[in-house]
Amino acid sequence: MTSPAVAGEAQRFVNREPELIARVIAGDRLAARELYDAHAPRVFRLAFRFTGDGELARELTQETFIRAFAQLGRFRGDSALSTWLHRVTISVVSNAMRKVKRFRAREADLDEAMMLTVESRRADPDLSDKLYRAIDELPEIYRVTLVMHDVEGYTHEEIANVLGVAEGTCKSRLSVARAQLREKLAPFAKEWLE
Amino acid sequence: MTHEDDRLPESLRSAARAYNDPPELSRSDLDAMWSAIEKDAFPRRFASPSAERSMSHVGRPRSDIRRWIGARNLLPLAAVLLLGVAIGRFALPRAVPATTIALRAPATDSVAVPEPYQNTTSRYLGQTAALLVALPGEVKAGRADDRFLGRAHDLLLTTRLLLDTPAAADPRFRMLLEDLELVLVQVVRLQSDQGRAELDLIRQALEQRDVLPRLRNAVADISADD
Numbered sequence: 001m002t003s004p005a006v007a008g009e010a011q012r013f014v015n016r017e018p019e020l021i022a023r024v025i026a027g028d029r030l031a032a033r034e035l036y037d038a039h040a041p042r043v044f045r046l047a048f049r050f051t052g053d054g055e056l057a058r059e060l061t062q063e064t065f066i067r068a069f070a071q072l073g074r075f076r077g078d079s080a081l082s083t084w085l086h087r088v089t090i091s092v093v094s095n096a097m098r099k100v101k102r103f104r105a106r107e108a109d110l111d112e113a114m115m116l117t118v119e120s121r122r123a124d125p126d127l128s129d130k131l132y133r134a135i136d137e138l139p140e141i142y143r144v145t146l147v148m149h150d151v152e153g154y155t156h157e158e159i160a161n162v163l164g165v166a167e168g169t170c171k172s173r174l175s176v177a178r179a180q181l182r183e184k185l186a187p188f189a190k191e192w193l194e
Numbered sequence: 195m196t197h198e199d200d201r202l203p204e205s206l207r208s209a210a211r212a213y214n215d216p217p218e219l220s221r222s223d224l225d226a227m228w229s230a231i232e233k234d235a236f237p238r239r240f241a242s243p244s245a246e247r248s249m250s251h252v253g254r255p256r257s258d259i260r261r262w263i264g265a266r267n268l269l270p271l272a273a274v275l276l277l278g279v280a281i282g283r284f285a286l287p288r289a290v291p292a293t294t295i296a297l298r299a300p301a302t303d304s305v306a307v308p309e310p311y312q313n314t315t316s317r318y319l320g321q322t323a324a325l326l327v328a329l330p331g332e333v334k335a336g337r338a339d340d341r342f343l344g345r346a347h348d349l350l351l352t353t354r355l356l357l358d359t360p361a362a363a364d365p366r367f368r369m370l371l372e373d374l375e376l377v378l379v380q381v382v383r384l385q386s387d388q389g390r391a392e393l394d395l396i397r398q399a400l401e402q403r404d405v406l407p408r409l410r411n412a413v414a415d416i417s418a419d420d
Contacts, residue, residue: 023310028310030311030358030359032232033232033351034314036224036228041219045216048217049213049214050214051214052214058227061227062227065235066231131213132214146210147213147214150202150207150210151211175200179200185206
């Protein structure tokens with residue numbers, strides 16, 4: 001749980017954000033570094049959740065901030081800066097993951113040709129592995145919603161703001177994601193119900 | 195049906211929370227990412243003498259030519275440069291005619307920092323003063339640990355950032371920042387086994403450059419402006 005002192009400090013920072021944003025737009029690196037220090041860990045965390053790769057998550061964090069600083073003039077303050085930053089993060093990550101998936105698909109074809117399939121390396125995955133693979137295989141819009149809600153603990157309102165969709169859409173995507181997971185894990189229902 | 199009704203069983207929910215569990219970012223990770231961001235997002239606007247120093251390249255992109263020359267070759271060069279700068283600074287008041295000094299010296303003794311930077315600068319100066327005052331005691335008590343050195347590292351980064359802003363336009367303040375940068379580099383490099391010897395070097399640097407009294411004056415000037 002966040003202590004009152006930490007919460008107070010966080011609130012003071014949020015109050016200073018408009019001033020910092022104005023300074024960044026004017027080209028002030030010191031203000032940019034302050035914003036970066038405050039938001040980078042959460043942006044990295046989100047990028048890592050979607051990529052599962054430290055190096056890639058670092059690159060995407062950098063890309064997120066480069067893009068965010070370039071577009072900061074367009075930030076109108078309708079939502080919290082963190083929400084806007086996470087929207088940029090999701091956009092950067094989604095673009096990157098499309099490329100990564102294409103690359104990995106080609107790589108998997110190669111492995112198959114060489115009789116080194118992913119399955120053979122994971123002969124007997126435990127429940128967690130099965131679950132993670134099932135999450136990986138979810139269509140992007142469902143995976144994003146599920147990871148943000150069930151893994152990272154965002155509320156529907158926050159996810160809706162980040163993704164720019166209605167809260168109802170967000171809830172229905174989460175239901176579909178969970179249903180697909182249940183379906184994929186049905187053969188192992190006994191295991192996860194124990 | 196609400197989304198709470200179709201929640202996954204607890205075993206799956208708790209397993210899902212470990213999905214792509216992110217590692218904690220280290221300070222060096224954050225600094226390395228910042229270097230890349232800064233290089234791309236903020237083309238250098240204000241020339242800073244500190245940027246040319248080779249005392250440390252933490253948080254700063256290294257130029258191709260430096261990479262080409264190699265760090266080993268740069269060390270003697272850096273030592274000569276620093277010696278030259280130190281001799282130049284100490285010799286300047288005696289060697290340069292009074293008229294020249296009058297032209298170079300600011301109109302008043304006080305430090306002038308632009309208003310948008312005053313809060314940050316005031317906080318930074320206060321924290322730096324506190325760290326430098328506490329330093330001898332921390333080293334003697336063997337408490338100059340990662341946390342303490344981490345604070346010094348943060349202050350070093352802030353020093354360098356400030357050097358790149360209009361806050362460093364005042365020559366007197368810029369000189370103070372440059373001296374603080376050198377001292378903080380030494381503090382960051384403190385090693386517990388050689389703490390005493392290194393502390394003596396830091397103390398000499400502080401005394402020779404009169405850093406602490408200047409720091410206190412700057413804190414007082416900027417606080418008075420607030």
